[in-house]
Amino acid sequence: MAVLEIRGLTKHFEVRPGLLSRLVGEGRAQVIKAVEDVSFSIGEGEILGLAGESGCGKSTTCLLITRLLEPTSGEIVFKGVPISSLSGDDLTTFRRKVQIIFQDPYESLNPRFTVFDLIAEGPRALGLWDAKETEERVFAMLAGVGLRPEDYRARYPHEMSGGERQRVGIAAALVLEPELVVADEPLSMLDVSIRADILDLLRGLSERLGFSCLYVSHDLSILSNIADRLMVMYLGMVAEIGSIEDVIATPRHPYANALVEAVPAPDPRYRRPVPKIHGDIARPVDPPPGCRFAGRCPHAADICRHDPLPALFEVGAGHLAACHRLGELA
């Protein structure tokens, strides 16, 4: 059964015009369509990679799933229950069962807390365990992320490297025994030589503790290492989703294809092909109707510019792409 089921998720932000524009009568509210009719699911114990460039809606999606933002429309169903219906104790349980690991281990840890307090804060706030059990669990968690409890329990964030801090961030999320972990670019601030450890750690813990994970990154090389399935977003819409092997080896959406081909390789003999797409990523402000990618797509036809957003279409077992011209491009 899917741990998380997203159906038709949409988030629009309204930007009100400034005072001056309103006074001179030019003011018209603009709508940023950050996430548009997004549907996907995450299975039990699965790691779903979410890739896309700046402004594609990855972070908004994370905030919606963790209910840090309310959607404009659509449904987020966690373990069979729509999260919009949760309140009281059920909401508290949801907040415990869905955890987020942030991008920047330098910003996301309270500098006045020791490592022990940082990890114990969640369980204490939720009143989960007595002092003794909290200590046991925090120590076990520290050991689990590769930090010796006796060495690290009393340290402050400034006394640790970026890698150590990110381990503390992971421990603070996992000590609550989440069933879904949303990881928003957790490696982008870390040096290459220690990234592998954190990736191994997340994968190992996900297998051992059995949580599912939405792993967000702009780096397809990292996603190809950790994810079971991959979803590619462009300007708020899902372009393609499928097993990591299918999407990387045979991307069917023209944008997913361009993104995969643009990934550099640690090999001096390799040269990336010149991308077939043109232009820059637009802002999702009052986007024109039709496929969001049509303006940059080398294969765009009239249908792409005028018809509504293309729906996800199955191109293989569990492999879907949202493109009107899949038939002709195959």
Add this chain to the structure above:
Amino acid sequence: MLLELDNLSVSYATRAGPIHAVEDVKLTIGEDEVVGLAGESGCGKTTLIKSLLRLLPKGARVTADRLAFKGQDLLAMKDADFRRRIMWNEISLVPQSAQASLNPVYRVGDQVIEAIQEHTETTTANARARVEELFDLVGLEPRLITAYPHEFSGGMRQRAMIAMALALDPALVVMDEPTTGLDVLVQERIIRKIRELRERSRNSILLITHDISVIAEMSDRIAIMYGGQIMEVAPAIALFEEPVHPYTLGLKNAFPSIKQIGKPLISIPGSPPNLLGGVTGCPFAARCPFAVEECRRERPALREIAPGHVAACHRSGEAVHMRNQASEKETWQFSKSVA
């Protein structure tokens, strides 16, 4: 030889004692050559280029046996002369954060004009014509000359900084993480642009980045830095196909590649050395699975492995053995206690 560094060291005086941020660096850059300098945070790569460009804060001490540009001794040159004759005219910089390097209240074109007029006797009309040429060169629309930085995307700002660095056609362009923080399609376009520009102008480039893929794609030769010292220098292909230094071997293992889905990555255990007071022996010894007693006692010198390929490792004679061992995960688990 365009640039020669011999035993260049930089130390900072702090209350706790001197920090040896860069130690005894030997590096050369030839005409029409791209040299990549790779290393992780705190390895000294940024300090090294700042010492070259005289951008270090007061309190930094730079010493060298030789620091020469086109044969002229830069050590003996006065700051004023350096700024007038070398900086921007001969050596320019594309800084790490293009975002922070453009003044938000001036038009981008005017900022490039100012840079040109600051260093040469050029009329405003001629400088403007040069800016048009430069914008065209880096692929920015002419209308953007009169636009403000906030009207530029991240990739466009980076191209504007490259235009500024090329304004006076310098022999050497230093690029500090020129594509870090950019989306991959934008990054690809900038790198392709830099490569096209080099076909025409033949400037040399010193490229600093922690991104091994970008270094691999752009560089003729690659230098690997760790703990303030050069660990290995080799032609790009040799560095990737016949690496010698255990740190280079470790970096290669740690880097994911889209070409190998699910390939197990191997981290280097431990963390970089504290450079306060200087390091005895090899700076990598504490994290190196091949370290022996000698490594902790005595600092290895750069030794020639093959023509143009040098490495600072006491065990460089056993490179083939180390290379085989390094691809095994167990090799790097010699001290799991260091996190």
